[in-house]
Amino acid sequence: MKKTSTPLISGQYFRNRLGLAAILVLLLLLVVLARLLDLQVLHYQKFRQLAHDNHVALVPVNPPRGLILADHGQILAQNQPTYAVEVTPDQTSDLDSTLDRLQKLLDLSDGDMARFDKSMAAKASFDPIILKANLSPQQVAALAVRKADFPGVRVTALMHRNYPFGALFSHVVGYVGPITAADLKRHQAENYRGRDYIGKTGLEGHYEQRLRGQMGYQIKQINAEGLQVGTLEEQEPLAGDNLMTHLRLRVQEAAANALESNHYRGAVVALDPNDGHVLAMVSSPSFDANWFVDGISTAHWRSLLDNPGHPLTDRADNGLYPPGSCAKPFFSIQAIQSGVIGPDFQTYCPGNFQLGGHTYWDWNRxxxxxxxxxxxxxxxxxxFYYKLAVKMGIQLQDQTLWRFGFGKSPGIDLPGGLAGLVPTPQWKRAHLHAPWYTxxxxxxxxxQGYLLVTPLQLARAVSAIANGGYLVQPQVAKEWVNPSTGERSPIPNAAPENLHIDPVALHAVRQGMEACVNTGTCHTVSIPGISIAGKTGTAQIPEGYAHGRTIYNNDSLFIGWAPVDHPKxxxxxxxxxxxxxAWQALPVARxxxxxxxxxxxxxxxPPAHLHLQH
Known part of the structure; x- marks a missing residue:
């Protein structure tokens, strides 16, 4: 029988397959070895860090914000513990569904959802964003029992900023609000995180850095289920310092009540004329600073914008007004000191003044x-002052106004502060394309005319008459107080500027301003037992045009000090x-x-009302 070769073929085939398999195994081993080399040698540091981060979490710890206090210790801005629900967008599988369910579970308003959308648009998706602060116990409990249903959502404890006096100090103390990208450009970004508050206006904004303190952190150990099981490292936050101010609660309340009880729109500034310490700074109408802390609601924002009184405007240092007759004492001092008139100068007042065919009427015709x-x-x-203006001329008039601080910012420790307008011939040519006329x-x-000043500038200027000729720099803040040690650090004032006012000129003007209160147009501001010097002012403000004529309304002004010889x-x-x-300002000043x-x-x-215009 003939032999077959099949077994030989089968054996060769088996050996070929075995060799191929060995080659494949070798290639796979080389791939594994290459991967091990990549992981453990070439990119060791990278993957070591990733492995570390997979079981630890860096948790920022906010510092307690410093308090703001009035001079006698009343708290004007404080911190209150509260709970908030926050959402981290990139940790939620379906953000829209999560938000819808949270809105129903917590009974959130459309305003809450709109504020969240606005905050989310300004932040990175990995930043936690507050959806609702000041949660009620019922809301906290509702979230606690359904925690597993809301990945990327958690309840967190916060120190919530609160303003106990509501609208009373809103303009001067200011308010905090949710931090934005624009805020981070102006401050140290590493000291903030996505859900932080930051000072926006007033003292809160101006002294943000020291009120804020320094952020701490905790390094938490995380288990395989993502739960925190321990703390590996901790750095305590450094609390912000408390800010003591010169503000006097009783004076602020009295000024605000005098304006608001009569539904007056306006402002009051009270200074210590010797050093510029701000005793009161009121702008009316005002607003509740608490509305802004968590981001103002649409309804509240619309109510402020639609209010014809413009409550967001700080009239005390950003309201611009013609000073009216309140400018007369300053022109008087300059005219005497420059030799334009003597302290005994007198002239006849027939009720009007004629110049170039135009009649300028006195308020008392x-x-x-x-x-x-x-x-x-x-x-x-x-x-008297029409004639004096012609004698002085615009150059000396402008020198007067600049000398007493008009036309430049007073340098107060608050954001903003307008310089106002001191008109010059150059200004008129540039802006109105017309020459300066007598x-x-x-x-x-x-x-009157083009001159615009702020109430703060007026208070500063009249302080120079009261204190003997020194232009003070207004300051609200008094000292820092360390919350842990109680150590106090005074905040120094800039030294007053000596205006070198002629004592003869100063005495003559002070005598006239005291007479204004004792027997003249300021009579109703007088208080038994207190000597007061002052000056009223009426400023015509154009309100419209009808029947070929401009329609005017009048602002009422007062500047003064007390006591006369030892001003406080x-x-x-x-x-x-x-x-x-002009009488409306008098009871407020009183x-x-x-x-x-x-x-x-x-x-x-007050004494019997005299129904005077100036």
């Missing part, structure tokens, strides 16, 4: 007859749209002065 400086200030005689100087001589308080008051008299100098006494009714 019957005239005042022979008028010296004391009478001119006491009764605010316009004709008539412009005449109107400027009674504080200087006040500037502006009441907008007071009508045709209440403010009395609250500081007679804190435990009722100043009694």
């Amino acid at each position: 019957g005239g005042f007859g022979e008028t010296n400086l004391t009478k001119a200030l006491a009764w605010s005689v316009d004709v 008539g412009d100087s005449v109107i400027l001589g009674i504080g 308080i200087a006040v500037a008051v502006v009441v907008e749209n007071g009508g045709h008299n 209440a403010t002065i009395a609250a500081y100098l007679q804190p435990d006494r009722d100043p009694g009714p």
Whole structure:
């Protein structure tokens, strides 16, 4: 029988397959070895860090924000413990569904959801974003029992900023709000995280860095289920320092009540005229600073925007007004010191002043007859100052205003602060394309025309008359207080600027301003037992145009100080749209002065109202 070769073929085939398999195994081993080399040698540090991060979590710890206090210790801004629900978008499998379910579970408003959307648009997806702060116990419990249903959502404890006096100090103390990308450009980003608050306005904004403190951290150990099981390392946060201010609660309340009880729009600034310490700073109407802490709701924001009183405007240092007759004392000092007139100068007031065919009327069209400086200030005689303006000319008028701090920011320790406008011939040519006329100087001589000042500038300027000729720099903050040790660090004031006012000129003007309170247009501001010097002002404000004529309303102003010889308080008051008299500012000033100098006494009714215009 013939032999077959099949077994030989089968054996060769088996050996070929075995060799191929060996080659494949060898290749796989080489791949594994290459991968091990990549993981354990070439990229060791990278994957070591990733492995570490997979079982630890860095948890930032916010520092307690420093308190803000009034001079006698009343708390103006504080921290309250609260709970909030926060969402980390990139940790949720379906963000829209998660938000819908949270809205129903926690009974959240559309405003809450809109604020979340706005915050999310400004932050990275890995940043936790507060959906709702100030959770009720019921809301916290509802989330706790359904925690597993909401990945990327957690309840966290926060220190919530609170303003106990609501609207009373909103403009000067300011408020905090959720941090934005724009905020981080102005501050140290490493000291903040996605859900932080930051000072936006007022003292909160100006002193943000020291009020904020320094953030701490915890390195938490995480198990395979993502739960925190221990703390590996911890750095305690450094609390922000407490800020003590010069603000006096009773004075602030008195000024605000005097404005608000009469539904006045306006501002009050009260300074210690000797050093510029701010005793009160009121702008009315105001707003509740608590509305802004978690991001203001649409309804609240719309109510502020639609309010014709513009409550968001800080009238005290950002409201611009013609000073009216409140400018007259400053022109008087400069005119005497420059030799334009002597302290005994007098002129006749027939009730009007003629210049270039134009008639400039006095507020008292019957005239005042022979008028010296004391009478001119006491009764605010316009004709006296029309004539004085012509004698001085625009260059000396401008020098006067700049000398007393108008036309430049007063340098207060608050964000903003307008410089106002001191008009010059150059300014008029550049902005109105017209030359400066003598008539412009005449109107400027009674504080009208293009001149614009702030109440803060007026308070600062009148302080220089009160204190003997020194221009102070206003300051709200008094000292820092370490919350742990109680150590106090005074915040220094800038030294007052010596204006080198001629004592003769200063005495003559002070005499006229004291007469203004004792017998003149300021009579209703007087308080028994307190000597006061002051000056009223009425500023015409154009409101419209009808029947070929401009329609005006009048702002009512007052500047003054008390006591006359040993000044402790200087006040500037502006009441907008007071009508045709100047008396509206007087009871406001009277209440403010009395609250500081007679804190435990009722100043009694004001003297009989004189119905005066200036």
